[in-house]
Amino acid sequence: MDPKRLLDVRNLSVAFGGTQAIGDISFHVDSGETVAIVGESGSGKSVTSLSILRLLGQDATILNGAIDFRRKDGSIVDLAKLPEPALRDIRGAEISMIFQEPMTSLNPVVSIGEQIAETIARHRSASMTEAREQARLMLELVRIADARAALGRHPHELSGGMRQRVMIAMALCCRPSLLIADEPTTALDVTIQAQILSIIRTLQQQLEMAVLFISHDMGVVAEMADRVVVMQRGALIETGDVKQIYTAPAAPYTRMLIDAAPRLGAMAGRDYPEPFSSSLASVPPEKGPGDPPVLSVRGLTTRFVARRDVIGRVRSRVHAVEQVSFDIEPGETLSLVGESGCGKSTIGRSILQLAAPQAGRILFEGVDVAGAPRHLRRQVNRGIQYVFQDPFASLDPRMTIGASIAEPIHVHKLARGAAVRERVAQLLVDVGLATDHAARYPHEFSGGQRQRICIARALAAEPRLIIADESVAALDVSVQAQIVDLMIDLQRRLGLAYLFISHDMAIVERISHRVAVMYLGQIVEIGSRRDIFERAQHPYTRRLLAAAPTGDPTARSQPATLINGEIPSPVRRVGDEPRVFAYDEAGPGHLVATDHDKDRSFVKAL
Secondary structure, three states, X not given: OOOOEEEEEEEEEEEEOOEEEEEEEEEEEEOOOEEEEEOOOOOOHHHHHHHHOOOOOOOEEEEEEEEEEEOOOOOEEEOOOOOHHHHHHHEOOOEEEEOOOHHHHOOOOOOHHHHHXXXXXXXXXXXXXXXXXXXXXXXXXXXXXXXXXXOOOOHHHOOHHHHHHHHHHHHHOOOOOEEEEEOOOOOOOHHHHHHHHHHHHHHHHHHOOEEEEEEOOHHHHHHHOOEEEEEEOOEEEEEEEHHHHHHOOOOHHHHHHHHHOOOOOOOOOOOOOOOOOOOOOOOOOOOOOOOOOOEEEEEEEEEEEEEEOOOOOEEEEEEEEEEEEEEEOOOOEEEEEOOOOOOHHHHHHHHOOOOOOOEEEEEXXXXXXXXXXXXXXXXXXXXXXXXXXXXXXXXXXXXXXXXXXXXXXXXXOOOOOHHHHHHHHHHHHHOOXXXXXXXXXXXXXXXXXXXXXXXXXXXXXXXXXEEEEOOOOXXXXXXXXXXXXXXXXXXXXXXXXXXXXXXXXXXXXHHOOEEEEEEOOEEEEEEEHHHHHHOOOOHHHHHHHHHOOOOOOOOOOOHHHOOOOOOOOOEEEOOOOOOOOOEEEEEOOEEEEXXXXXXXXXHHHO
16 A cells, blocks of 8 residues: 555445445545545445444445555554454544534533543543543634533533534544544534534644545535545546546536535626526516515514523523514515524514514514414415425325325315316426326435425415525535525516525525525624625624635635634523614615624624
């Protein structure tokens, strides 16, 4: 094996039962470099990474191939054939792994200090006292504030970003030669994602470590990788230097992945949403002279009880949404962006009264949603439809999709008999599915197809407004592009308005007419898409934009531009009211919060 080579995978094939998952995969990782394996869901990325440490489960079989690894003592071992006791000495000590969802990887009943210390004691023959001190140093290394106090916390007491940092600390506490990172930032906000990527890059240099990075996000890969391995349906399609892959890919599939990935700045100079496909037209809003907004929100405030005392009195509340106001015009898309916990989804749920607001007015086509009589309430329920992030959880697994789509038609008495079947067939065609799909069940469809079904179900009620809550977040980049194109096309043909809730700034730039940026339950900046993406005024908006991956390996984010720390807690004691921002008008319809420099939460975050 080449002296600088750390890992050499040759002709690896893996099967589950009688089904081959990957076939004849070959690639290598040199000392100190980052190699990314990319591809859509089901391409075999994770199977390949799990094969290296033989973590595939009892039903998996390595059919053939070699996984040569150079140990710290210079010896070379084939991990595919290594006995289990010897492999346990390598796991954690010389090869470590971090996963997509840290909450399922951490023991919920053991403090994080004990979990990290256990790993150190197991592989480095340290006492538990020494191991806990080393655990504290590792938490400081991954930028967790007050590391000594954090040692005693349990996983549920930490945010998603902090849990992922704990996983990194645990993976690196024995200073491994190779870190395998399997989708480590997919579930995180763009700002936390940028922090995690920055931490991995910094620690890689400090520890002289190689990284095998697994991802379907081409923007993240451009930020991280030295070389790229492209996989499709269990086969290796292409491999090469990251700049060569992004500028001159040899395989059409690689070009499709790169082109499908939304890039921040791709819409510069354009006023209206534009689909990824050049065959579809852009969509100007349909507001005519004197047309009222389809939705008007004024002073919306939604809070939840966080804690009561022993006699039931409320002691603290979650201030999810505070004094939020906006309008959505007919045929317009307003996007809500911000980090997890900022109140985006609570606004969507409050509009439909799925969460009870404490104050404010919500008017749908002039009807007060909260105080509407029963017959008008039915009109509101029909006029506003919701599309959720997880389409599989939104569909009844025991109903055919035809029956699911027909349900709103029956509920709102829009058609009867054969007319219902005709309407269902037309809706399936409208969202790009075949009419014979009506007889199938949700489990028979891919994630992208299920999201199309959810959109068809929403359209069945003939709504004026669709609330899309992270509706493309869980999809592969190519499927994201298809769903965004579908939504833009439906808006053009049907005059729909959207409230689009997302933390993906590049997708928001593509689909929006206007954008509202949220922080701790309040809007800090709202304006046209060009106002926000080309003329952002608020420092928080600028940092959100700076944290987004560029998709260009020659223009990687600089650590100085990143938001530091975690978003502060929205939980406040009763009587501790948050500061409500005032606004300046930076331009027509472009409002910017002005009191942020006096608010300690902004100082802490920025």
